[in-house]
Each structure stands twice: as C-alpha cells, then as structure tokens.
Amino acid sequence: MLVEQAFLKYLATQQQTLSPDSIGIGDDAAVLSWQADQKLVVCTDLISDETDFHLADVTPQQIGRKALAINLSDIAAMACEPVGALVTLLLPQGETSLDLAKGIYEGAAQLGQTYGCPILGGDTNSWPGKLAVSVTVLGRCPVGTPLLRSGAQPGDAIFVTGTLGGSILGDHISFHPRIREAIRLREICGLTAGMDISDGISIDLPRLCERSGVGAEIDVRLLPISDAARQMSQTTGKPPWWHALNDGEDFELLFTVPAAEADSLQAQWTEATRVTKIGTMQPGTKLYLLDESGQRLPLKPEGFSHK
Numbered sequence: 001m002l003v004e005q006a007f008l009k010y011l012a013t014q015q016q017t018l019s020p021d022s023i024g025i026g027d028d029a030a031v032l033s034w035q036a037d038q039k040l041v042v043c044t045d046l047i048s049d050e051t052d053f054h055l056a057d058v059t060p061q062q063i064g065r066k067a068l069a070i071n072l073s074d075i076a077a078m079a080c081e082p083v084g085a086l087v088t089l090l091l092p093q094g095e096t097s098l099d100l101a102k103g104i105y106e107g108a109a110q111l112g113q114t115y116g117c118p119i120l121g122g123d124t125n126s127w128p129g130k131l132a133v134s135v136t137v138l139g140r141c142p143v144g145t146p147l148l149r150s151g152a153q154p155g156d157a158i159f160v161t162g163t164l165g166g167s168i169l170g171d172h173i174s175f176h177p178r179i180r181e182a183i184r185l186r187e188i189c190g191l192t193a194g195m196d197i198s199d200g201i202s203i204d205l206p207r208l209c210e211r212s213g214v215g216a217e218i219d220v221r222l223l224p225i226s227d228a229a230r231q232m233s234q235t236t237g238k239p240p241w242w243h244a245l246n247d248g249e250d251f252e253l254l255f256t257v258p259a260a261e262a263d264s265l266q267a268q269w270t271e272a273t274r275v276t277k278i279g280t281m282q283p284g285t286k287l288y289l290l291d292e293s294g295q296r297l298p299l300k301p302e303g304f305s306h307k
C-alpha cells in the first residue's frame with residue numbers, strides 16, 4: 001500500500017475535538033461554521049529538514065509540534081485564537097516514512113488539543129528529497145480586531161513576554177505559543193501594536209517600527225534574559241543581553257502599549273508568563289539601544305534571519 005493511503009487509513013482512526021457542526025478529516029474539504037461578524041485570520045509556515053531542524057536530532061513528534069507551534073505563535077501575535085489547522089507533509093521516500101508521518105501528526109495533534117486547534121485536514125506526498133512540513137492555521141478574533149504591527153505611537157512602552165535568548169539550546173523546539181497571554185493582554189490594556197519574535201528583537205523590532213512609522217529605544221539592562229542566554233554567553237564570550245537581543249526563535253510576543261497604561265498592565269498581570277518593559281517608541285525612524293553603561297548606540301540587526 002502507498003504511504004499516502006496507509007497514512008489516510010491511520011488518520012481515519014484518530015479523533016479530533018471539533019465543534020458539532022464542523023467536519024474535519026475524511027471528506028473532500030473541511031467545513032467550519034463561522035460567525036458573520038468575525039474576521040478570519042490565516043497564517044502558514046513551511047519547515048524542512050536541514051534548514052529548520054535536523055531529522056537525526058529530533059523526534060517526529062517534535063517536528064509536528066514545532067510546525068504547528070510557530071503558526072500558533074503568529075496567531076498569538078495578532079491577539080487572536082486558533083480554530084483549526086491544515087498539515088501538509090512532503091515525506092522522504094523510504095520504509096520509515098509512514099512512522100514519520102504518524103509521529104508528525106501526533107505531535108501536531110497533541111499541541112493542537114492543548115490550544116483548541118484541531119487538525120482539519122491537509123495533504124501528504126512522498127518524493128526522493130528531504131522532509132518538508134507545511135502547516136496552515138485558521139484563527140478568529142474573539143474580541144475587537146486583530147492586533148497589527150502598524151499601530152505603535154512615539155512614547156508607547158515596548159514590552160516582551162517571557163525571557164529571551166539561547167533558544168537554540170532547546171526552547172525553539174518546546175516553546176509555548178503565547179495565545180492565552182495575548183488575549184489576556186488585550187483584555188487588560190490597550191495594545192497598540194504587536195508581533196512575535198521569530199528572528200530576534202534586533203531584526204523583528206525594526207519590522208514593527210517600519211510598519212508603524214516610528215523609531216525605538218531599547219534598554220539592554222531591562223531585557224529579561226533567559227538561563228539559556230547566560231549559558232550561551234559562556235561559550236560565545238558575548239554578554240547575555242546580546243543573546244537576548246539577537247538570538248532567533250524565542251517565539252515570545254513583542255508589543256506596545258500607551259505609556260499611561262504601562263504601570264497598570266504590570267499591576268494587573270497575574271499570568272505565570274512574565275511581561276517586561278524593555279524600551280520606548282520614539283519619534284522618527286531610527287532605532288537605538290542603551291548599553292550596559294547607559295550609552296546610546298544605534299541598534300543594528302544582528303539576529304538570525306532566513307531571508
């Protein structure tokens with residue numbers, strides 16, 4: 001039997017939690033009910049062997065989890081919630097590819113369950129090349145409109161969730177998309193702009209600034225530094241804050257709030273994931289950092305980027 005057919009047979013035995021009027025895997029297309037006044041939010045991401053992970057170093061479950069998690073992080077960045085996902089696999093030909101497909105599906109389905117994001121369908125194919133996994137997530141905006149990169153104003157406080165840096169030591173595989181945090185933030189403060197940190201603050205913040213038409217100043221003394229960033233620093237010789245500023249794949253949220261709301265946000269915040277003010281939006285278009293001694297220097301994009 002072809003791997004694709006065997007995988008479909010396996011999928012038919014898997015249960016996904018769908019709302020009663022929805023149809024997932026098994027028909028020609030998935031069917032979802034949708035409230036007339038709700039925005040549909042869609043994102044997709046492709047990861048492949050050798051570029052985003054090494055097949056020999058991770059489990060199939062971890063690959064599936066990550067492929068979905070990076071999309072959920074984008075949904076969180078819009079302060080929206082996921083509704084369902086499509087998972088498409090391009091498998092390397094060979095005897096182990098059915099197990100690989102099952103494992104990837106399992107990893108994605110399990111994370112999806114945690115975040116209310118069932119796997120609605122997808123496609124599978126084999127070829128004489130390396131593994132590639134593409135996931136598309138459909139989401140909706142529970143209240144208001146999706147949070148964009150374009151709303152930041154000079155004077156707004158810049159915040160991040162969690163801790164930053166050194167994700168290559170493990171967090172880039174096991175991170176938790178900040179869906180709940182984003183929705184909670186929206187409830188307690190007036191978010192003006194937001195995105196998720198995928199390539200590192202020094203690359204991602206300029207993207208947000210460009211969309212908003214503002215500059216920014218980051219104080220490296222305020223950065224929430226992860227244990228992994230400190231560990232990295234011991235081998236690279238760079239200060240821990242350098243890793244917090246430049247390392248990629250943190251998948252934390254970077255967002256802005258009006259200055260007047262910065263303190264009340266901290267006071268009302270009760271989630272386990274910390275939120276930290278790291279700087280301020282500035283008039284103009286230039287980006288600066290305040291270094292360890294408080295000296296103001298231009299912020300250079302030194303993070304990791306695919307492009």
Ligand SMILES: [Mg+2]
Nearest residue numbers: 074077196198
């Ligand atoms: Mg993103």
